[in-house]
Amino acid sequence: MSVLNDRKIVLGISGGIAAYKAAELVRLLGKAGADVHVVLSEGGARFVTPVTFQALSGNTVWTDLWDARMPNNMAHIDLGRDADAILVAPATADFIARLAHGRADDLLSTLCLARDVPLIVAPAMNRQMWESPPTRRNVDLIRADGVTVFGPAAGDQACGEVGMGRMLEAEELVELLEGYFVPKLLAGRRVVMTAGPTFEAIDPVRGITNISSGKMGYALARACAQAGAEVVLVSGPVSLPVPAGVCCVQAPSAREMRAAVFDALPGADVFIGVAAVADYRPVQTAEHKLKKSGDTLTLSLTPNPDILAEVAALEGAPFCVGFAAESRDLDAYAEGKRRSKRLPMLVGNLVRDGMGGDDNTVILYDDAGRHPLPRARKADVARGIVSHLAGLLAPRKG
Numbered sequence: 095m096s097v098l099n100d101r102k103i104v105l106g107i108s109g110g111i112a113a114y115k116a117a118e119l120v121r122l123l124g125k126a127g128a129d130v131h132v133v134l135s136e137g138g139a140r141f142v143t144p145v146t147f148q149a150l151s152g153n154t155v156w157t158d159l160w161d162a163r164m165p166n167n168m169a170h171i172d173l174g175r176d177a178d179a180i181l182v183a184p185a186t187a188d189f190i191a192r193l194a195h196g197r198a199d200d201l202l203s204t205l206c207l208a209r210d211v212p213l214i215v216a217p218a219m220n221r222q223m224w225e226s227p228p229t230r231r232n233v234d235l236i237r238a239d240g241v242t243v244f245g246p247a248a249g250d251q252a253c254g255e256v257g258m259g260r261m262l263e264a265e266e267l268v269e270l271l272e273g274y275f276v277p278k279l280l281a282g283r284r285v286v287m288t289a290g291p292t293f294e295a296i297d298p299v300r301g302i303t304n305i306s307s308g309k310m311g312y313a314l315a316r317a318c319a320q321a322g323a324e325v326v327l328v329s330g331p332v333s334l335p336v337p338a339g340v341c342c343v344q345a346p347s348a349r350e351m352r353a354a355v356f357d358a359l360p361g362a363d364v365f366i367g368v369a370a371v372a373d374y375r376p377v378q379t380a381e382h383k384l385k386k387s388g389d390t391l392t393l394s395l396t397p398n399p400d401i402l403a404e405v406a407a408l409e410g411a412p413f414c415v416g417f418a419a420e421s422r423d424l425d426a427y428a429e430g431k432r433r434s435k436r437l438p439m440l441v442g443n444l445v446r447d448g449m450g451g452d453d454n455t456v457i458l459y460d461d462a463g464r465h466p467l468p469r470a471r472k473a474d475v476a477r478g479i480v481s482h483l484a485g486l487l488a489p490r491k492g
Protein backbone atom coordinates (compact mmCIF):
# COMPACT_ATOMS: atom_id res chain seq x y z
CA MET A 95 0.00 0.00 0.00
CA SER A 96 1.36 3.41 -0.94
CA VAL A 97 2.37 5.78 1.86
CA LEU A 98 -0.05 8.20 0.19
CA ASN A 99 -3.01 5.98 1.01
CA ASP A 100 -5.67 7.96 2.92
CA ARG A 101 -3.55 11.13 2.90
CA LYS A 102 -5.42 14.32 2.17
CA ILE A 103 -3.52 16.30 -0.43
CA VAL A 104 -4.59 19.78 -1.47
CA LEU A 105 -3.34 20.21 -5.02
CA GLY A 106 -2.93 23.83 -6.09
CA ILE A 107 -2.73 24.50 -9.82
CA SER A 108 -1.49 27.87 -10.99
CA GLY A 109 -1.65 29.21 -14.53
CA GLY A 110 1.03 27.59 -16.65
CA ILE A 111 0.82 25.25 -19.63
CA ALA A 112 2.15 22.44 -17.41
CA ALA A 113 -1.34 22.49 -15.84
CA TYR A 114 -2.21 19.79 -18.38
CA LYS A 115 0.14 17.43 -16.49
CA ALA A 116 -1.84 18.07 -13.30
CA ALA A 117 -4.74 16.01 -14.67
CA GLU A 118 -2.51 12.91 -14.77
CA LEU A 119 -1.10 13.88 -11.39
CA VAL A 120 -4.59 13.85 -9.84
CA ARG A 121 -5.25 10.45 -11.41
CA LEU A 122 -1.99 8.95 -10.09
CA LEU A 123 -2.45 10.44 -6.61
CA GLY A 124 -5.95 8.96 -6.51
CA LYS A 125 -4.59 5.59 -7.66
CA ALA A 126 -2.12 5.72 -4.75
CA GLY A 127 -5.08 6.14 -2.38
CA ALA A 128 -4.75 9.87 -1.71
CA ASP A 129 -7.80 12.05 -1.18
CA VAL A 130 -7.12 14.93 -3.58
CA HIS A 131 -8.74 18.36 -3.28
CA VAL A 132 -7.96 20.65 -6.18
CA VAL A 133 -7.65 24.42 -5.89
CA LEU A 134 -7.29 26.17 -9.24
CA SER A 135 -6.00 29.70 -9.64
CA GLU A 136 -7.79 31.86 -12.17
CA GLY A 137 -4.92 31.29 -14.59
CA GLY A 138 -4.92 27.54 -13.92
CA ALA A 139 -8.62 27.37 -14.81
CA ARG A 140 -7.84 28.95 -18.19
CA PHE A 141 -5.65 25.98 -19.10
CA VAL A 142 -7.76 23.10 -17.72
CA THR A 143 -11.33 23.40 -16.54
CA PRO A 144 -12.55 22.54 -13.02
CA VAL A 145 -14.79 19.84 -14.52
CA THR A 146 -11.74 17.77 -15.49
CA PHE A 147 -10.32 17.87 -11.97
CA GLN A 148 -13.68 17.25 -10.36
CA ALA A 149 -14.15 14.12 -12.47
CA LEU A 150 -10.63 12.86 -11.74
CA SER A 151 -10.53 13.66 -8.01
CA GLY A 152 -14.16 12.92 -7.14
CA ASN A 153 -14.10 16.07 -4.97
CA THR A 154 -15.38 19.62 -5.35
CA VAL A 155 -12.87 21.87 -7.10
CA TRP A 156 -12.25 25.30 -5.57
CA THR A 157 -11.28 28.40 -7.48
CA ASP A 158 -12.73 31.42 -5.75
CA LEU A 159 -11.80 33.11 -2.48
CA TRP A 160 -15.39 34.34 -2.25
CA ASP A 161 -16.96 30.93 -2.92
CA ALA A 162 -20.15 30.73 -0.83
CA ARG A 163 -20.35 26.92 -0.89
CA MET A 164 -18.18 26.47 2.22
CA PRO A 165 -20.71 26.71 5.10
CA ASN A 166 -18.63 29.24 7.06
CA ASN A 167 -17.23 30.97 3.96
CA MET A 168 -13.72 30.07 5.10
CA ALA A 169 -12.47 27.94 2.18
CA HIS A 170 -9.03 29.56 2.50
CA ILE A 171 -8.64 28.11 5.99
CA ASP A 172 -10.80 24.99 6.03
CA LEU A 173 -9.38 23.35 2.92
CA GLY A 174 -5.88 23.10 4.35
CA ARG A 175 -6.88 22.43 7.94
CA ASP A 176 -6.79 18.62 8.01
CA ALA A 177 -4.59 18.17 4.92
CA ASP A 178 -1.33 16.21 5.07
CA ALA A 179 0.28 18.58 2.58
CA ILE A 180 -0.41 21.27 0.02
CA LEU A 181 1.29 20.60 -3.32
CA VAL A 182 1.28 23.36 -5.92
CA ALA A 183 1.96 21.91 -9.38
CA PRO A 184 2.54 23.75 -11.58
CA ALA A 185 3.89 26.66 -9.55
CA THR A 186 4.46 29.55 -11.96
CA ALA A 187 7.07 32.28 -11.53
CA ASP A 188 4.29 34.67 -10.55
CA PHE A 189 2.84 32.26 -7.98
CA ILE A 190 6.29 31.72 -6.43
CA ALA A 191 6.83 35.49 -6.31
CA ARG A 192 3.49 36.00 -4.55
CA LEU A 193 4.24 33.14 -2.16
CA ALA A 194 7.67 34.62 -1.35
CA HIS A 195 6.10 37.95 -0.47
CA GLY A 196 3.13 36.71 1.50
CA ARG A 197 0.49 37.88 -0.97
CA ALA A 198 -3.04 36.66 -0.31
CA ASP A 199 -5.04 37.95 -3.23
CA ASP A 200 -6.68 34.74 -4.43
CA LEU A 201 -7.81 31.45 -2.89
CA LEU A 202 -4.61 29.50 -3.57
CA SER A 203 -2.19 32.14 -2.25
CA THR A 204 -4.42 32.78 0.79
CA LEU A 205 -4.62 29.06 1.49
CA CYS A 206 -0.82 28.81 1.38
CA LEU A 207 -0.42 31.77 3.75
CA ALA A 208 -3.05 30.51 6.20
CA ARG A 209 -1.72 26.94 6.40
CA ASP A 210 0.00 25.00 9.16
CA VAL A 211 0.73 21.94 6.98
CA PRO A 212 3.78 21.26 4.77
CA LEU A 213 3.85 23.16 1.47
CA ILE A 214 5.57 21.73 -1.60
CA VAL A 215 5.83 23.47 -4.96
CA ALA A 216 6.74 22.08 -8.38
CA PRO A 217 7.95 25.04 -10.47
CA ALA A 218 7.12 25.21 -14.16
CA MET A 219 8.25 28.07 -16.34
CA ASN A 220 10.31 29.17 -19.28
CA ARG A 221 14.09 28.79 -18.88
CA GLN A 222 14.74 32.54 -18.78
CA MET A 223 12.07 33.10 -16.14
CA TRP A 224 13.58 30.32 -14.01
CA GLU A 225 17.09 31.73 -14.35
CA SER A 226 16.08 35.37 -13.83
CA PRO A 227 17.49 37.03 -10.68
CA PRO A 228 14.06 37.80 -9.16
CA THR A 229 12.94 34.17 -9.50
CA ARG A 230 16.24 32.93 -8.03
CA ARG A 231 15.73 35.28 -5.07
CA ASN A 232 12.10 34.21 -4.64
CA VAL A 233 12.95 30.50 -4.72
CA ASP A 234 15.63 31.11 -2.06
CA LEU A 235 13.09 33.00 0.04
CA ILE A 236 10.42 30.28 -0.05
CA ARG A 237 13.05 27.62 0.69
CA ALA A 238 14.17 29.65 3.70
CA ASP A 239 10.51 29.77 4.77
CA GLY A 240 10.45 25.96 4.83
CA VAL A 241 8.74 25.34 1.49
CA THR A 242 9.94 22.19 -0.30
CA VAL A 243 10.72 22.55 -4.01
CA PHE A 244 10.36 19.54 -6.35
CA GLY A 245 12.31 20.09 -9.57
CA PRO A 246 12.16 21.68 -12.05
CA ALA A 247 13.85 19.56 -14.70
CA ALA A 248 15.71 20.45 -17.85
CA GLY A 249 14.29 19.56 -21.24
CA ASP A 250 11.99 20.65 -24.05
CA GLN A 251 9.72 23.52 -23.11
CA ALA A 252 6.31 24.48 -24.47
CA CYS A 253 7.82 27.76 -25.71
CA GLY A 254 10.10 25.81 -28.05
CA GLU A 255 13.24 26.41 -26.00
CA VAL A 256 15.30 23.78 -24.25
CA GLY A 257 16.47 24.34 -20.70
CA MET A 258 15.75 24.33 -17.00
CA GLY A 259 12.20 25.06 -15.88
CA ARG A 260 10.13 22.12 -17.15
CA MET A 261 7.78 20.76 -14.49
CA LEU A 262 8.59 17.21 -13.38
CA GLU A 263 6.37 14.51 -14.85
CA ALA A 264 3.37 13.34 -12.84
CA GLU A 265 5.04 9.98 -12.02
CA GLU A 266 8.15 11.77 -10.72
CA LEU A 267 6.06 14.10 -8.55
CA VAL A 268 4.16 11.17 -7.03
CA GLU A 269 7.44 9.39 -6.34
CA LEU A 270 8.88 12.48 -4.64
CA LEU A 271 5.69 13.04 -2.65
CA GLU A 272 5.78 9.43 -1.44
CA GLY A 273 9.41 9.94 -0.47
CA TYR A 274 8.39 13.04 1.48
CA PHE A 275 6.17 10.92 3.76
CA VAL A 276 8.45 7.87 4.12
CA PRO A 277 10.14 7.67 7.55
CA LYS A 278 13.85 8.47 7.18
CA LEU A 279 15.05 5.15 8.62
CA LEU A 280 18.28 5.21 6.60
CA ALA A 281 19.16 8.89 7.02
CA GLY A 282 22.92 9.41 6.84
CA ARG A 283 23.59 5.90 5.50
CA ARG A 284 25.42 5.13 2.29
CA VAL A 285 23.97 2.14 0.42
CA VAL A 286 25.72 0.47 -2.51
CA MET A 287 23.68 -2.09 -4.37
CA THR A 288 23.46 -4.15 -7.56
CA ALA A 289 20.35 -4.89 -9.63
CA GLY A 290 19.20 -6.45 -12.87
CA PRO A 291 20.68 -9.28 -14.91
CA THR A 292 24.23 -9.39 -16.24
CA PHE A 293 25.19 -9.83 -19.89
CA GLU A 294 28.23 -11.97 -20.66
CA ALA A 295 29.27 -11.36 -24.25
CA ILE A 296 29.93 -14.29 -26.59
CA ASP A 297 30.63 -12.04 -29.59
CA PRO A 298 29.73 -8.39 -30.46
CA VAL A 299 26.00 -9.20 -30.75
CA ARG A 300 25.34 -12.27 -28.62
CA GLY A 301 25.66 -13.08 -24.97
CA ILE A 302 24.49 -15.02 -21.95
CA THR A 303 21.92 -13.30 -19.76
CA ASN A 304 18.89 -14.18 -17.62
CA ILE A 305 15.27 -13.14 -17.08
CA SER A 306 15.83 -10.71 -14.18
CA SER A 307 13.85 -7.53 -14.94
CA GLY A 308 15.61 -5.38 -12.33
CA LYS A 309 12.22 -4.31 -10.92
CA MET A 310 12.89 -5.56 -7.37
CA GLY A 311 16.35 -3.96 -7.25
CA TYR A 312 15.12 -0.64 -8.64
CA ALA A 313 12.19 -0.65 -6.20
CA LEU A 314 14.65 -1.27 -3.36
CA ALA A 315 16.98 1.50 -4.57
CA ARG A 316 13.99 3.87 -4.62
CA ALA A 317 12.88 2.75 -1.13
CA CYS A 318 16.40 3.25 0.29
CA ALA A 319 16.61 6.74 -1.26
CA GLN A 320 13.14 7.61 0.03
CA ALA A 321 14.26 6.42 3.48
CA GLY A 322 17.02 9.03 3.37
CA ALA A 323 20.01 6.95 2.24
CA GLU A 324 22.63 8.02 -0.28
CA VAL A 325 22.25 5.26 -2.90
CA VAL A 326 24.66 4.05 -5.58
CA LEU A 327 22.91 1.55 -7.83
CA VAL A 328 25.19 -0.58 -9.98
CA SER A 329 22.88 -1.83 -12.70
CA GLY A 330 22.96 -4.52 -15.33
CA PRO A 331 21.08 -3.99 -18.60
CA VAL A 332 17.44 -3.12 -17.84
CA SER A 333 14.92 -0.69 -19.32
CA LEU A 334 13.74 1.01 -16.15
CA PRO A 335 13.86 4.70 -15.16
CA VAL A 336 16.48 5.54 -12.53
CA PRO A 337 14.66 6.34 -9.25
CA ALA A 338 14.78 9.96 -8.08
CA GLY A 339 17.87 10.76 -6.03
CA VAL A 340 19.69 7.53 -6.92
CA CYS A 341 23.14 7.55 -8.52
CA CYS A 342 23.11 4.82 -11.17
CA VAL A 343 26.23 3.26 -12.68
CA GLN A 344 25.79 0.98 -15.71
CA ALA A 345 27.75 -2.27 -15.54
CA PRO A 346 26.61 -4.94 -18.01
CA SER A 347 28.91 -7.86 -17.15
CA ALA A 348 29.74 -9.45 -13.80
CA ARG A 349 33.31 -8.22 -13.93
CA GLU A 350 32.22 -4.65 -14.77
CA MET A 351 29.67 -4.89 -11.96
CA ARG A 352 32.35 -6.02 -9.53
CA ALA A 353 34.67 -3.14 -10.54
CA ALA A 354 31.85 -0.57 -10.18
CA VAL A 355 30.86 -1.98 -6.77
CA PHE A 356 34.40 -1.80 -5.44
CA ASP A 357 34.74 1.77 -6.78
CA ALA A 358 31.58 2.82 -4.92
CA LEU A 359 32.22 0.84 -1.74
CA PRO A 360 34.43 3.21 0.31
CA GLY A 361 32.30 4.66 3.10
CA ALA A 362 29.35 2.31 2.44
CA ASP A 363 27.29 1.28 5.48
CA VAL A 364 25.25 -1.28 3.54
CA PHE A 365 25.81 -3.45 0.48
CA ILE A 366 22.79 -5.14 -1.12
CA GLY A 367 23.28 -7.67 -3.91
CA VAL A 368 19.98 -7.88 -5.77
CA ALA A 369 21.48 -8.52 -9.21
CA ALA A 370 21.12 -11.94 -10.79
CA VAL A 371 24.82 -12.16 -11.57
CA ALA A 372 25.80 -14.81 -14.12
CA ASP A 373 27.74 -17.57 -12.42
CA TYR A 374 29.77 -18.18 -15.60
CA ARG A 375 31.02 -16.20 -18.60
CA PRO A 376 32.55 -17.38 -21.89
CA VAL A 377 36.27 -18.00 -21.56
CA GLN A 378 36.74 -15.86 -24.66
CA THR A 379 34.63 -13.16 -26.30
CA ALA A 380 34.98 -13.31 -30.08
CA GLU A 381 36.10 -10.00 -31.57
CA HIS A 382 33.85 -10.49 -34.62
CA LYS A 383 30.43 -12.03 -35.06
CA LEU A 384 30.57 -15.82 -35.04
CA LYS A 385 29.49 -17.33 -38.34
CA LYS A 386 27.16 -20.26 -38.51
CA SER A 387 28.41 -23.61 -39.80
CA GLY A 388 27.01 -27.11 -39.79
CA ASP A 389 29.28 -28.10 -36.90
CA THR A 390 28.43 -28.26 -33.23
CA LEU A 391 29.54 -25.10 -31.40
CA THR A 392 30.98 -25.60 -27.95
CA LEU A 393 31.22 -22.66 -25.56
CA SER A 394 33.74 -22.90 -22.74
CA LEU A 395 32.66 -21.09 -19.61
CA THR A 396 34.66 -19.89 -16.64
CA PRO A 397 33.28 -18.91 -13.20
CA ASN A 398 32.55 -15.24 -12.50
CA PRO A 399 33.61 -13.51 -9.27
CA ASP A 400 30.99 -13.72 -6.51
CA ILE A 401 30.66 -10.01 -5.77
CA LEU A 402 28.55 -10.37 -2.64
CA ALA A 403 30.73 -13.08 -1.09
CA GLU A 404 33.81 -10.96 -1.76
CA VAL A 405 32.32 -7.82 -0.22
CA ALA A 406 31.03 -9.73 2.81
CA ALA A 407 34.50 -11.21 3.40
CA LEU A 408 36.20 -7.78 3.49
CA GLU A 409 37.68 -6.65 6.76
CA GLY A 410 35.27 -4.02 8.12
CA ALA A 411 32.66 -5.11 5.56
CA PRO A 412 29.46 -3.08 5.27
CA PHE A 413 26.22 -4.69 6.45
CA CYS A 414 25.60 -7.16 3.59
CA VAL A 415 22.19 -8.23 2.30
CA GLY A 416 21.86 -11.03 -0.25
CA PHE A 417 19.00 -12.12 -2.45
CA ALA A 418 18.17 -15.67 -3.49
CA ALA A 419 15.62 -16.56 -6.16
CA GLU A 420 15.05 -20.30 -6.01
CA SER A 421 12.82 -22.63 -7.99
CA ARG A 422 12.29 -25.00 -4.99
CA ASP A 423 13.29 -25.67 -1.34
CA LEU A 424 13.49 -21.93 -0.65
CA ASP A 425 14.16 -22.12 3.09
CA ALA A 426 17.03 -24.59 2.79
CA TYR A 427 18.76 -22.91 -0.17
CA ALA A 428 18.25 -19.36 1.09
CA GLU A 429 19.50 -20.01 4.61
CA GLY A 430 22.35 -22.11 3.16
CA LYS A 431 23.44 -19.15 0.97
CA ARG A 432 23.17 -16.73 3.87
CA ARG A 433 25.45 -18.88 5.99
CA SER A 434 27.97 -19.79 3.28
CA LYS A 435 28.36 -16.12 2.24
CA ARG A 436 28.30 -15.02 5.92
CA LEU A 437 25.48 -12.53 5.47
CA PRO A 438 23.55 -10.98 8.36
CA MET A 439 20.44 -10.79 6.16
CA LEU A 440 19.10 -12.43 3.00
CA VAL A 441 15.88 -11.96 1.05
CA GLY A 442 14.53 -15.15 -0.50
CA ASN A 443 11.76 -15.70 -3.00
CA LEU A 444 10.53 -18.41 -5.33
CA VAL A 445 11.24 -17.56 -8.98
CA ARG A 446 7.57 -18.07 -9.89
CA ASP A 447 6.49 -15.58 -7.18
CA GLY A 448 8.65 -12.64 -8.19
CA MET A 449 10.93 -12.76 -11.20
CA GLY A 450 9.82 -10.38 -13.97
CA GLY A 451 6.47 -9.47 -12.38
CA ASP A 452 5.28 -6.40 -10.46
CA ASP A 453 4.50 -8.25 -7.22
CA ASN A 454 6.64 -10.43 -5.00
CA THR A 455 6.37 -12.76 -2.03
CA VAL A 456 9.57 -12.78 -0.01
CA ILE A 457 10.91 -14.26 3.20
CA LEU A 458 13.63 -12.43 5.12
CA TYR A 459 16.30 -14.58 6.79
CA ASP A 460 18.57 -13.34 9.56
CA ASP A 461 20.22 -14.66 12.73
CA ALA A 462 16.85 -14.58 14.51
CA GLY A 463 15.15 -16.83 11.93
CA ARG A 464 12.76 -16.42 9.00
CA HIS A 465 10.35 -13.52 8.60
CA PRO A 466 7.78 -13.85 5.79
CA LEU A 467 6.43 -10.59 4.32
CA PRO A 468 2.93 -10.53 2.81
CA ARG A 469 2.62 -10.72 -0.98
CA ALA A 470 2.61 -7.14 -2.28
CA ARG A 471 3.73 -4.75 -5.03
CA LYS A 472 7.52 -4.67 -5.28
CA ALA A 473 7.50 -1.04 -4.04
CA ASP A 474 5.78 -2.14 -0.82
CA VAL A 475 7.96 -5.25 -0.43
CA ALA A 476 10.97 -2.94 -0.79
CA ARG A 477 9.72 -0.73 2.04
CA GLY A 478 9.29 -3.84 4.21
CA ILE A 479 12.87 -4.89 3.45
CA VAL A 480 14.16 -1.38 4.29
CA SER A 481 12.37 -1.31 7.60
CA HIS A 482 13.74 -4.77 8.59
CA LEU A 483 17.23 -3.77 7.45
CA ALA A 484 17.10 -0.49 9.40
CA GLY A 485 16.14 -2.47 12.52
CA LEU A 486 19.20 -4.72 12.15
CA LEU A 487 21.72 -1.97 11.45
CA ALA A 488 23.83 -1.10 14.44
CA PRO A 489 22.87 2.27 15.92
CA ARG A 490 25.10 4.97 14.47
CA LYS A 491 27.91 6.33 16.59
CA GLY A 492 28.06 9.93 17.64
Ligand code: C5P
Nearest residue numbers: 367368369371398399400401402416417
Ligand atom coordinates in the same frame (compact mmCIF):
# COMPACT_ATOMS: atom_id res chain seq x y z
O1 C5P B 1 23.65 -16.64 -7.50
P1 C5P B 1 23.31 -16.79 -6.02
O2 C5P B 1 22.01 -17.46 -5.80
O3 C5P B 1 24.46 -17.33 -5.22
O4 C5P B 1 23.09 -15.30 -5.53
C1 C5P B 1 22.91 -15.01 -4.18
C2 C5P B 1 23.35 -13.61 -3.91
O5 C5P B 1 24.70 -13.43 -4.31
C3 C5P B 1 22.56 -12.51 -4.64
O6 C5P B 1 22.42 -11.48 -3.69
C4 C5P B 1 23.47 -12.09 -5.79
O7 C5P B 1 23.29 -10.71 -6.12
C5 C5P B 1 24.85 -12.33 -5.22
N1 C5P B 1 25.82 -12.75 -6.23
C6 C5P B 1 26.91 -11.95 -6.54
N2 C5P B 1 27.83 -12.35 -7.45
C7 C5P B 1 27.70 -13.53 -8.08
C8 C5P B 1 26.61 -14.37 -7.79
C9 C5P B 1 25.68 -13.94 -6.86
O8 C5P B 1 27.02 -10.85 -5.97
N3 C5P B 1 28.61 -13.89 -8.98
